[in-house]
Amino acid sequence: MNLPFDIGLWGAVWMGFAILIASFVRGYSGFGYSAMVIAASSLVTSPLHFVAVVVIAEAAMTAQAWGGVGPEVDWKRIKWLLLGAVIGLPLGLWALTAISEDAARAVISGYVLVMCLVLFAGWRLTTEVGPRGTFGAGLVSGLANAPGMGGLPVAAFFAAQPMSASVFRATLVAYFPVLDIYSAPLYFYHGLVSWDTLWASLLVLPLTFVGNWLGGRHFFNTDPQDFRRFAILLLAGLAIMGLLKAVL
Numbered sequence: 001m002n003l004p005f006d007i008g009l010w011g012a013v014w015m016g017f018a019i020l021i022a023s024f025v026r027g028y029s030g031f032g033y034s035a036m037v038i039a040a041s042s043l044v045t046s047p048l049h050f051v052a053v054v055v056i057a058e059a060a061m062t063a064q065a066w067g068g069v070g071p072e073v074d075w076k077r078i079k080w081l082l083l084g085a086v087i088g089l090p091l092g093l094w095a096l097t098a099i100s101e102d103a104a105r106a107v108i109s110g111y112v113l114v115m116c117l118v119l120f121a122g123w124r125l126t127t128e129v130g131p132r133g134t135f136g137a138g139l140v141s142g143l144a145n146a147p148g149m150g151g152l153p154v155a156a157f158f159a160a161q162p163m164s165a166s167v168f169r170a171t172l173v174a175y176f177p178v179l180d181i182y183s184a185p186l187y188f189y190h191g192l193v194s195w196d197t198l199w200a201s202l203l204v205l206p207l208t209f210v211g212n213w214l215g216g217r218h219f220f221n222t223d224p225q226d227f228r229r230f231a232i233l234l235l236a237g238l239a240i241m242g243l244l245k246a247v248l
Helices: 008-029 033-041 047-072 075-096 101-121 131-144 151-159 165-189 195-219 224-247
Strands: none
Touching: 008 033, 008 047, 008 195, 008 224, 033 047, 033 101, 033 151, 033 224, 047 101, 047 165, 047 195, 075 131, 075 165, 101 151, 101 224, 131 151, 151 165
């Protein structure tokens, strides 16, 4: 049997494990799925292959989790984030698709590592950021969504503000599908969607649903801040491995 993107049997096993863990993290904390899957994929194939796959999976997880998060969503924040992302995403795709696979792997891994350091530093603001700052975060998110990882800068941005865990998670969960609806035709235009994308998505979705469901149950029993720190360290480890593969 030919596997999507010619990743081989052990590559498929690795990606299955990574997808299960990433979807659990997403169900638990509301972020991290795309970054973990893309970072993990960079160890076995071009990380750009899984960009459209994670977009499809993110949309499916949002549909799965929406019933529990709708009332907590801060739609005003989402509006300003999207206005920034509309500008940032085309620029990010233009830059990322113009470089080699190893260069893309290094850029993506480096970006993930920097965002992990920002998240782990735990900077805090005393007041919530207004529309201009949120627009700026959306611009960065759009640039970062070129490789399908627009959630990390928004997670760091939200984590720095006095924001409840439930609003943090719900607003992130709601932001992803709206961003992905805008992203999908741009991914297709830049050649990031193929038959392998659809085949891989069919294989990925069952693991994604299981992990997301388990993570959603765990969210209500444990402090999400403690688990988020674990997820950041795990993501940083994947980023370091991706950087080593790019330069060695």
